[in-house]
Amino acid sequence: MALFKRVNLNSLSVLNHCYNKIATSTVKLKTNKHVAISSSVLNEKLNKQDENTEKLTNSKFATFENEMILRRNQACRSILVQVHSLSSHRDLQNYCAQFGIIQSVHHYRTNKQRNYILVEFENEESVRKVISSSSFMDADLIVPVRSKVLWFRKDNVASNLKSNDRNTVSYTENDDPTAKQVAYRLYHSKSISGQILYLYDMLKLNDLETRLRFHTANHLEQYFSGLFCKMRVLPFGSSINGFGRKKCDLDLVLVPANIKEDNVNSRLIFHSKTMRINERYETKEFMGILASSMQHFIPGVENLRRILEARVPIIKFNFEYTRLECDLSTTNMSAVYMSELLHLYGEIDWRVRPLVSVIRNWAKVQEITCDSPGPWITNFSLSLLVLFYFQQKNILPSLRMLKTYATRDDIRHTENGIDCTFLRDINKLPNEYKYKSNQENLEALLLDFFEFYSLFDFYTKGICIREGIPIRKPSRLPLHIVNPLETTLNVAKNVTIYELNRLKEKAHDAIFILETSDKSNYINWGIMNLLKIKYIDTIGISQLNMVQNVTPEEKNSRENIEDNIQESHSQEISEKITNNNDIQPKKKTKTV
Secondary structure, three states: OHHHHHHHHHHHHHHHHHHHHHHOOOOOOEOOOOEOOOOHHHHHHHHOHHHHHHHHHOOOOOOHHHHHHHHHHHHHOEEEEEEOOHHHHHHHHHHHHHHOOEEEEEEEEOOOOOEEEEEEEOOHHHHHHHHHHOOOOOOOOOOOOOOOEEEOOOOOOOOOOOOOOOOOOEEEEOOOOOHHHHHHHHHOOOOHHHHHHHHHHHHEOOHHHHHHHHHHHHHHHHHHOOOOOOEEEEEEOHHHHOOOEOOOOEEEEEEEOOOOOOOOOOOOOOOOOOOOOOHHHHHHHHHHHHHHHHHHHOOOEEEEEEEOOOOOOEEEEEEHHHOEEEEEEEOOHHHHHHHHHHHHHHHHOOOHHHHHHHHHHHHHHOOOOOOOOOOOOOHHHHHHHHHHHHHHOOOOOOHHHHHHOOOHHHOOEOOOOOEOOOOOOHHHOOHHHHOOOOOOOHHHHHHHHHHHHHOOOOOOEEEOOOOOOOEEOOOOOOOOEEOOOOOOOEOOOOOOHHHHHHHHHHHHHHHHHHHHOOOOOOOOOOHHHHOOOOHHHOOOHHHHHHHHOOOHHHHHHHHHHHHHHHHHHHHHHHHHHOOOOOOOOOOOOOOO
């Protein structure tokens, strides 16, 4: 026991030793016109999340930062509880009602057939009451950690708590679509555009999955706050940029706040440690010790791996309670701002995210991308290819234009000086990007995407969404895709000539498939062939004969459903870009 305490104290000492150096290494940047705003701007906004939540909920267009504040606020007001079965949710809800008003209840089941319920309260004070009233199990060999991840044991004593009938609580159960359901819906679409929309709607992250990602980040943040004051754990990447799909990895960044003098009138100052070692070594040492602390002390962290020799050192781990694979890095705010940029592009036009989704799925099925690092193109690079293509179609503006229309409130710089300034309110875009002349459907855009890159001169030209036009390739690498924010980086420098040629060949094949796969002649038609989804494998022969003899009434019913989906997407984006002085379409009311 004495050895355990000594190791624990030494770990905390070294962690604080590393943290203080990293947290105090912020670079203050100034230009002739403006004072550059560092990542502390986001931290300051997040600190005010409670008072701003009500205002943000009523806003039509939620910016990336506002969405982050809302989701983080939900996570702060939520607890995650493991229960014996789904039938326990009523009992849990009645028990938790004694701590405060419950806003919503969400159930899901893990691969290990364990049941979890995410309970969201009206305010954070209720969560504090829950934690203070909870207890540890009676055991000698445990590491006691107070957190918002709990388990609900059976009541051995008759409860006097009455049912919480005063509040109508929103209850949802998470059900992922099966392969059979996906194939069925794709087969019964009336067009390739409808197939793309169905695929996107079925595979995108839903509300519960987004809540669980922010809850995971908040769980780590609560633990780390016991070691360091004033810090954040922020999700970034596919989880929040709108391009994520079910079961995608969760990217997290540990962001130390800028240490400022809280009380200038105080004559007593805290002693702090500094490190006289180069910055990269400090980061690796800090992440290494942080990994050991997570492995031994944070409940739910499993299969932890240290990837400390990468350009950005990361800690990979699985979080048992939310079924997520996570990557944790530190002082990497440029990745958060990159997520914000991709989120903004996805908000400008409703066709962007569905097209990115189908192309990412196509690339995975055709083995153009791979989950493990290697000489192939990544999902991030593919997303940039799609955005660049939309710029050639005059659907999306270049990053340079977004920077031109940026206001003083949009100025951002990272701690190491990367300029992340761009317009963050799409309502301030020029009218040509609000009311687009290009109204091509998803089917036409998908086919043209493959034609565009099957003929693109990758040997002399590079991809740059910052400029919005092809640039002269500055290196002899097979593929050059400029990082929009860190312009000296080529995000596709790992791609070999063999993999680039495979990408072009698969694009040629995709054109042939889309042009020859007619619904009237093929069972597996449209993007089903692109994604190797076979409807005939998911149903019996008798059922197949039945669906081939579809009545005109059934066909019209399916077409009406698909038209409603496309109309809702068009209405959603029109509402986001319509000014207050314009005539706005009526919103559809939802009943719970």
